[in-house]
Structures are given as C-alpha cells and as structure tokens.
Amino acid sequence: MGLIAIDISVSVDGYVAGPNASHDEPLGKGGERLHEWIFGLDAWRARHGLEGGERSVDNNVVEEALARWGAVVMGRKMWSGGSGPWGDDPNAGGWWGDDPPFRVPVFVLTHHAREPEVKASTPIEFVTEGIEVALGRARAAAGSRDVLVAGGASVAQQALATGLADELHLHVAPVLLGGGVPLFPGDGLPPARLEHGGVIESPAVTHVRYRVVR
Amino acid sequence: MGLIAIDISVSVDGYVAGPNASHDEPLGKGGERLHEWIFGLDAWRARHGLEGGERSVDNNVVEEALARWGAVVMGRKMWSGGSGPWGDDPNAGGWWGDDPPFRVPVFVLTHHAREPEVKASTPIEFVTEGIEVALGRARAAAGSRDVLVAGGASVAQQALATGLADELHLHVAPVLLGGGVPLFPGDGLPPARLEHGGVIESPAVTHVRYRVVR
Numbered sequence: 001m002g003l004i005a006i007d008i009s010v011s012v013d014g015y016v017a018g019p020n021a022s023h024d025e026p027l028g029k030g031g032e033r034l035h036e037w038i039f040g041l042d043a044w045r046a047r048h049g050l051e052g053g054e055r056s057v058d059n060n061v062v063e064e065a066l067a068r069w070g071a072v073v074m075g076r077k078m079w080s081g082g083s084g085p086w087g088d089d090p091n092a093g094g095w096w097g098d099d100p101p102f103r104v105p106v107f108v109l110t111h112h113a114r115e116p117e118v119k120a121s122t123p124i125e126f127v128t129e130g131i132e133v134a135l136g137r138a139r140a141a142a143g144s145r146d147v148l149v150a151g152g153a154s155v156a157q158q159a160l161a162t163g164l165a166d167e168l169h170l171h172v173a174p175v176l177l178g179g180g181v182p183l184f185p186g187d188g189l190p191p192a193r194l195e196h197g198g199v200i201e202s203p204a205v206t207h208v209r210y211r212v213v214r
Numbered sequence: 215m216g217l218i219a220i221d222i223s224v225s226v227d228g229y230v231a232g233p234n235a236s237h238d239e240p241l242g243k244g245g246e247r248l249h250e251w252i253f254g255l256d257a258w259r260a261r262h263g264l265e266g267g268e269r270s271v272d273n274n275v276v277e278e279a280l281a282r283w284g285a286v287v288m289g290r291k292m293w294s295g296g297s298g299p300w301g302d303d304p305n306a307g308g309w310w311g312d313d314p315p316f317r318v319p320v321f322v323l324t325h326h327a328r329e330p331e332v333k334a335s336t337p338i339e340f341v342t343e344g345i346e347v348a349l350g351r352a353r354a355a356a357g358s359r360d361v362l363v364a365g366g367a368s369v370a371q372q373a374l375a376t377g378l379a380d381e382l383h384l385h386v387a388p389v390l391l392g393g394g395v396p397l398f399p400g401d402g403l404p405p406a407r408l409e410h411g412g413v414i415e416s417p418a419v420t421h422v423r424y425r426v427v428r
C-alpha cells in the first residue's frame with residue numbers, strides 16, 4: 001500500500017493563496033508566486049502537451065512525484081477553479097482544462113453530489129461523504145502507489161486531522177504574502193511530531209519533506 | 215556595515231511558541247521542541263560554560279551565527295523570561311541567568327524605561343523609543359558585524375515592517391504545534407519578495423535563509 005502525502009505549495013509565511021481572491025486573481029494577491037516554480041518545468045509542461053521545459057532539480061522533484069501518485073484528492077474549489085464566487089458553481093471544472101495533468105483518478109471532496117466523469121486520461125469522482133471516504137477510495141484506486149492530497153488548505157487540514165496522512169511535502173516559495181489562506185490556521189489541528197524527510201533546494205523553491213509520527 | 219538578520223526558531227506550522235504559555239511551560243505547550251535542536255550543540259553549551267557538545271552541521275550554523283553577531287535585539291518578554299504574566303515584571307531577567315550567552319550588546323525593546331546594565335560579558339540596554347531606534351543603536355554597536363533580531367514574534371514582525379531587515383534566518387523544527395504564537399500572523403505585515411539564501415538540514419532542524427528583496 002502506498003503512502004498518503006499532502007503535497008502543496010506554500011509561502012514562507014504559510015499561505016497557500018494570497019489575500020483578496022477575485023476572478024482576475026483566483027489565487028489572491030501574489031498567489032501566483034506560489035506556483036511560478038512549476039510552470040516552466042519539463043515534467044509539468046509535458047503534462048500540458050508542451051515541450052522544451054527546464055530539467056532542473058525542481059523538475060526531478062515533480063517527475064518523482066508524478067511517478068509516485070496513483071490517485072489525487074483535492075477540494076472542490078481547487079478542482080473547479082480558485083476560491084472566488086464563480087467557484088461555487090459545482091459544475092465548473094475549467095481550471096484544469098479538457099486534459100487535466102493528473103492522469104490518475106482524482107477524488108474531489110465536495111458537498112455537491114455529481115456523477116463521475118472522465119476527462120482525457122483523468123477519471124474524476126466527486127465524494128460527498130467526507131475526507132476519510134475520499135482517502136479510502138483514493139487508496140483503493142492508487143494500489144501500491146501513493147495518494148497525493150493536493151489541497152486546498154481545508155482538504156490538507158482535514159487529511160492531517162484524520163491522522164491518515166503519512167507525509168507532508170511542502171514546496172516553499174520564497175515570498176511573504178502577508179495574508180491570504182493559511183495552510184495551518186492554528187484553530188484545532190492536532191499537534192504532531194514530524195520526522196525530517198529531506199530538503200531539495202533551488203533559487204525558485206525549497207522542497208521540504210516530513211513524515212508524520214503517529 | 216553589517217546586515218540586520220531576523221534569526222528565529224519556528225515550527226513547521228509557523229509558531230515561535232506553543233499555545234497556553236504558563237509559568238511551568240513558558241514557551242507554551244510543546245514550545246520547547248522549537249529549541250531542542252540547539253541545547254546539545256558544542257557552540258551553545260560553550261556559551262553556558264559546558265563542555266562536550268555535539269559538533270554537527272547544526273553546530274556549524276550556530277558557530278557561524280555567533281561569529282557574525284555584533285549586537286542582538288529582542289523583545290522584553292524574551293529577555294525577561296517567557297510570555298506568561300510573570301514576564302510583566304520589567305525588572306525580571308532571569309531567563310538568561312547571570313552570564314547571558316550573547317556576549318555582545320543586547321537591546322531590549324520595551325515600554326518600561328530602565329537603566330542599562332552589564333551582566334558578565336553582555337551589556338544590556340532597554341529601548342523605549344521603538345524598533346527603528348533599537349535597530350539603529352544595535353547597528354551602531356555592531357559596527358561591521360551583523361545585528362541579530364532574535365524575537366519574539368512581535369519584534370521580528372516589527373523589524374520586517376520597518377523594511378530594515380536584510381535577511382530572514384529560520385530554524386524550522388520538525389513539529390506541528392497546532393497553535394500558539396505565530397511568527398507571521400497575517401494581519402498587516404507587508405508582502406515581500408525573498409531571495410533563497412540556502413538551506414542546511416539535519417534530522418533535528420532545517421535552517422533556511424532568505425534575503426529580503428527591497
């Protein structure tokens with residue numbers, strides 16, 4: 001059985017999106033800085049049908065992650081496109097386009113029941129029964145590979161709170177956003193010891209891994 | 215002229231002290247975990263008159279920091295002993311004992327005017343005129359060496375807000391405290407671009423450095 005890994009980009013001050021998300025800035029003010037590190041990478045571009053990306057240490061991190069994932073769990077807003085009010089349309093899904101880059105089963109945690117669908121190489125299932133059910137289905141789908149909990153913050157927090165998350169993979173972008181959506185809001189997440197699992201660094205981002213000690 | 219560096223230990227979820235600080239747990243619940251990494255190190259023990267500490271990569275980090283500091287700025291609670299109510303005695307100072315480990319001028323930011331004093335090799339001055347004055351005096355005292363802004367969170371935040379801080383040195387301890395005193399409370403600190411300044415990692419702590427881009 002694979003691991004359950006929360007894998008998320010975050011600012012140095014702990015935000016997964018900047019303040020004042022809007023239609024023009026779905027990741028909030030400055031929030032795009034959190035993800036700049038990934039867009040130019042060869043592995044990421046290839047998943048979007050583009051060639052000629054960077055083959056850096058950051059690319060190695062993404063390639064390894066893509067090889068490990070057997071299923072992805074994410075929140076409805078991350079699936080449907082940002083945190084603004086347009087994201088409240090449960091039928092949205094335009095964020096990832098017609099060929100989402102995941103290419104493994106995606107389990108979207110939502111309050112809105114919806115039929116499963118398949119977009120190109122990515123099957124999507126909408127789970128209304130809560131995080132434990134979503135993680136359980138993802139685990140079954142992933143087989144021996146890992147389950148990636150991709151965000152947003154609420155889903156990552158719920159996964160931590162279940163005690164089922166094995167690892168925390170943070171991609172720390174070199175920016176202070178000064179506000180926004182905190183990954184760790186400090187209002188009820190249980191304390192946990194972590195074990196250092198290694199750092200990979202580049203000027204663009206610092207990848208830090210921890211194992212959750214049970 | 216040296217740099218002004220904020221240098222502080224923090225949990226993975228961004229706290230510089232745990233929740234519910236009390237006389238028995240002045241760093242809050244679990245807060246001592248933030249500093250465990252330093253106590254066994256040769257360089258730190260030597261500053262407390264103790265021998266036989268570890269000479270690890272973490273020790274190298276502390277040795278280098280000790281060599282760089284020409285002055286230290288800290289808050290009154292960090293000086294006087296924790297964040298509990300006993301720390302409200304402006305004449306307290308027992309946290310660091312009769313021979314504080316700094317051995318360079320310490321500038322304590324406080325609302326309580328108090329005469330300067332010298333404890334063994336550490337001169338202490340109490341600054342009531344605010345963070346900019348404290349940083350200015352520390353800079354003058356440090357000469358060509360660096361000014362270390364040691365905490366707590368409020369002083370670190372004030373130093374960032376002035377725009378005078380050149381670097382951010384975080385010692386990230388592998389723990390989720392789940393609450394406490396956040397280093398980045400997300401209520402008014404200006405956003406800032408950072409430049410990656412390198413990582414040194416060990417199982418006990420991850421040392422991350424950033425330069426603040428002006």
